[in-house]
Amino acid sequence: xxxxxxxxxxxxxxxxxxxxxxxxxxxxxxxxxxxxxxxxxxxxxxxxxxxxxxxxxxxxxxxxxxxxxxxxxxxxxxxxxxxxxxxxxxxxxxxxxxxxxxxxxxxxxxxxxxxxxxxxxxxxxxxxxxxxxxxxxxxxxxxxxxxxxxxxxxxxxxxxxxxxxxxxxxxxxxxxxxxxxxxxxxxxxxxxxxxxxxxxxxxxxxxxxxxxxxxxxxxxxxxxxxxxxxxxxxxxxxxxxxxxxxxxxxxxxxxxxxxxxxxxxxxxxxxxxxxxxxxxxxxxxxxxxxxxxxxxxxxxxxxxxxxxxxxxxxxxxxxxxxxxxxxxxxxxxxxxxxxxxxxxxx
Ligand code: DAH
Numbered sequence: 001x002x003x004x005x006x007x008x009x010x011x012x013x014x015x016x017x018x019x020x021x022x023x024x025x026x027x028x029x030x031x032x033x034x035x036x037x038x039x040x041x042x043x044x045x046x047x048x049x050x051x052x053x054x055x056x057x058x059x060x061x062x063x064x065x066x067x068x069x070x071x072x073x074x075x076x077x078x079x080x081x082x083x084x085x086x087x088x089x090x091x092x093x094x095x096x097x098x099x100x101x102x103x104x105x106x107x108x109x110x111x112x113x114x115x116x117x118x119x120x121x122x123x124x125x126x127x128x129x130x131x132x133x134x135x136x137x138x139x140x141x142x143x144x145x146x147x148x149x150x151x152x153x154x155x156x157x158x159x160x161x162x163x164x165x166x167x168x169x170x171x172x173x174x175x176x177x178x179x180x181x182x183x184x185x186x187x188x189x190x191x192x193x194x195x196x197x198x199x200x201x202x203x204x205x206x207x208x209x210x211x212x213x214x215x216x217x218x219x220x221x222x223x224x225x226x227x228x229x230x231x232x233x234x235x236x237x238x239x240x241x242x243x244x245x246x247x248x249x250x251x252x253x254x255x256x257x258x259x260x261x262x263x264x265x266x267x268x269x270x271x272x273x274x275x276x277x278x279x280x281x282x283x284x285x286x287x288x289x290x291x292x293x294x295x296x297x298x299x300x301x302x303x304x305x306x307x308x309x310x311x312x313x314x315x316x317x318x319x320x321x322x323x324x325x326x327x328x329x330x331x332x333x334x335x336x337x338x339x340x341x342x343x344x345x346x
């Protein structure tokens with residue numbers, strides 16, 4: 001009786017060809033669970049007469065092994081198929097592609113790049129210096145008198161006080177002028193973009209860090225006329241040919257004479273608006289002839305060489321170009337602001 005059953009089930013197992021993973025699962029439920037065929041046959045085996053037990057026991061054990069092996073084999077085969085067929089079902093090939101999401105350059109990077117490109121045409125190279133600077137390069141070599149307010153804790157982030165040469169976050173890119181002149185021989189013709197730091201409360205108009213581009217031109221017979229023409233060319237390239245410039249006398253420790261340069265307001269074209277506070281002019285940079293003391297401090301003979309220098313804030317130029325009225329937008333990483341520059345992928 002039991003022997004016949006084993007025989008029948010063995011044939012069934014041998015013939016069994018599943019069509020899907022569901023069939024494999026049905027196989028397991030039929031043969032291998034607690035109340036499945038295999039266990040049931042073992043239950044029946046208990047009541048078999050002792051003389052039959054030996055031979056039937058062997059047959060039953062072989063049947064059990066065959067059932068388990070068949071399941072194991074089919075399970076492995078269908079489990080991997082199951083995954084790929086699931087993936088295939090998920091991919092709807094008729095859907096449109098997702099496309100790439102392009103980022104955009106930061107407006108300050110765009111403007112920095114534009115400034116650099118214009119000066120490159122005039123033969124200026126690009127130089128950089130460290131943001132953590134010592135007193136000598138940031139102040140002393142640039143002819144800052146000892147009592148100058150920039151040396152005050154109020155204005156400068158000092159990192160380390162040390163005898164005669166404090167360490168600070170640079171307050172301007174003029175320090176790169178010093179490094180360049182100390183480490184090379186004239187002529188120098190370079191622009192130096194970079195980040196600078198000042199101890200200011202953050203508001204729409206001031207920030208504790210911002211960006212500058214420094215310019216330096218040192219050679220024999222460099223005059224104020226060279227300075228004016230260079231900056232005039234720069235402004236016309238950047239803001240358009242109808243832009244006017246004017247120079248106002250000013251003071252910087254490292255230039256003599258010094259000037260501030262205004263341009264005719266790019267927004268109202270000189271008529272007067274909120275950006276230029278009704279004056280028709282906006283200040284964009286400081287400049288002047290490199291003070292002979294600075295040349296000497298950097299080991300350059302001031303009786304042979306002269307030069308001009310200038311420094312401008314990139315944020316200020318960007319504000320003018322794009323009419324941005326709050327400095328904080330530049331560093332808040334708000335994509336609603338940044339994505340407005342998407343078309344300017346240069
Ligand atoms: N370093 C000055 C500042 O941060 C800007 C400046 C003015 C740079 C005149 C110059 C210069 O090279 O000649 O305000």
